[in-house]
Amino acid sequence: MSFLHINNIKKRFGDTTVLKGIDIAIEKGDFLVLVGPSGCGKSTLLNMIAGLDSISEGELLLNGERINELHPARRDIAMVFQSYALYPSMTVAGNIGFGLEMRKVPKAQRREAIQKVARMLQIESLLDRKPGQLSGGQRQRVAMGRALVRDPQLFLFDEPLSNLDAKLRVDMRTEIKQLHQRLNTTIVYVTHDQIEAMTLATRIAVMRAGELQQLGTPQEVYDDPSNLFVAGFMGSPSMNLLRADIVRHEGVLHARVRKRDEDALMLPIERDAEALAGWEGREVILGIRPEAITDPASAHHDGRIFEAELEVELVEPTGADMYVVTHLGGREINARMRPGTDISAGTPTRFAFDVSRMVAFDPDSEARIRHT
Incomplete structure (x- = not known):
């Protein structure tokens, strides 16, 4: 009891x-x-x-x-x-x-x-x-x-x-x-x-x-x-939440996220793949923590890392970390990088996404899409 x-x-x-x-x-x-x-x-x-x-x-x-x-x-x-x-x-x-x-x-x-x-x-x-x-x-x-x-x-x-x-x-x-x-x-x-x-x-x-x-x-x-x-x-900065479409690309389930230049970023689905297969062709809210988006040298390679080039909009050094703001999925997102990483606003930069830490939510009910 x-x-x-x-x-x-x-x-x-x-x-x-x-x-x-x-x-x-x-x-x-x-x-x-x-x-x-x-x-x-x-x-x-x-x-x-x-x-x-x-x-x-x-x-x-x-x-x-x-x-x-x-x-x-x-x-x-x-x-x-x-x-x-x-x-x-x-x-x-x-x-x-x-x-x-x-x-x-x-x-x-x-x-x-x-x-x-x-x-x-x-x-x-x-x-x-x-x-x-x-x-x-x-x-x-x-x-x-x-x-x-x-x-x-x-x-x-x-x-x-x-x-x-x-x-x-x-x-x-x-x-x-x-x-x-x-x-x-x-x-x-x-x-x-x-x-x-x-x-x-x-x-x-x-x-x-x-x-x-x-x-x-x-x-x-x-x-x-x-x-x-x-x-x-929960979290400071809070989890990045962005709109994405669930699509199948070359036989693999992906989250397709719009970039600012109308091009798309294709992030392979690792987590809750079986549940998200039922969402193919539909839109979800994709969640990814700032520390799961970082510079390639800092990425934890025990996860599944996907790299992409995005333009830096803002750099915020905090001493112990450096937060970098870029744009994805129609909104600003936060990434956490090593202090002293050589980047500046307005420049294209390689970002490393740990896709094994991505989660997805139903845009209508706001509930997590996961295995039941």
């Missing part, structure tokens, strides 16, 4: 259904990230798990126990909020130990638990300070300490890093991941940042407009997207 089972959960506000039957099961020790754009329902679902919002339909099971009607204080769940929600008049030690005090935990035991968590989060020197004397990252550590000191069955994080600057967000992300690995805790984490999701999760649930689009490991969601939304949402 799953440790946490969100079983066909629905949420209605009057006549409006904001969660439309979410079904997710995770095991003890999993790090589940709920990711999606603003308004997709991920925070509402988190609040329902915490008991801060009622469930309109469905069942919520934690370690085999139905908790739909259980009071939040009795769920053995700790939540870390986006706003930190610290008491400004209390010291750091007081904030961390407040929940234990409310549960009548003896003072000596509270002090020991606070010290243990403070050592873990490296905030021992801050225990006598007030929240107003702390930086954003320090406040976030205190909020995490308040949750950790309870040693609950389940941790919930509601966009905890969104108020931090870019560098601190990366640092705190690393700390949260290390904390999870060290304690083997079960976490449900909400974010709209897909890089955060890919970095932290053992399982990702991609949501859109109150519906679950895909549930899987970070690699599954990235390499094997179930539909156009997941393909476009």
Whole structure:
């Protein structure tokens, strides 16, 4: 039996259904990230798990126990909020130990638990300070300490890093991941940042407009997207999506993609060839990640590499990589090349396509075309 089972959960506000039957099961020790754009329902679902919002339909099971009607204080769940929600008049030690005090935990035991968590989060020197004397990252550590000191069955994080600057967000992300690995805790984490999701999760649930689009490991969601939304949402830069016709050329199935000069690029189909054979003579949306389009010297030859000459429109060095924009299939596409590759805008350049990584989607339903 799953440790946490969100079983066909629905949420209605009057006549409006904001969660439309979410079904997710995770095991003890999993790090589940709920990711999606603003308004997709991920925070509402988190609040329902915490008991801060009622469930309109469905069942919520934690370690085999139905908790739909259980009071939040009795769920053995700790939540870390986006706003930190610290008491400004209390010291750091007081904030961390407040929940234990409310549960009548003896003072000596509270002090020991606070010290243990403070050592873990490296905030021992801050225990006598007030929240107003702390930086954003320090406040976030205190909020995490308040949750950790309870040693609950389940941790919930509601966009905890969104108020931090870019560098601190990366640092705190690393700390949260290390904390999870060290304690083997079960976490449900909400974010709209897909890089955060890919970095932290053992399982990702991609949501859109109150519906679950895909549930899987970070690699599954990235390499094997179930539909156009997941393909476009996960990844930075996102997957290139371009129109192509499925044709048979010299006995081999190809994706024919229009170039800017009205000529066509013929990319041999490697993946899902059996399913795509049924699309011969029809148009699909072809998806290919920027890193699967590169300079020939950088191409991974364990895949099937197809080279073509295209004109470079823009070069964007980022230090670790160099992104190159060209035009294909009626739109701009991104390629990722080695830093320092000798190319410039306006010049024809050889691009290497790893066609083994191409995926295709139905233009009408937006679903992935694959073997069933």
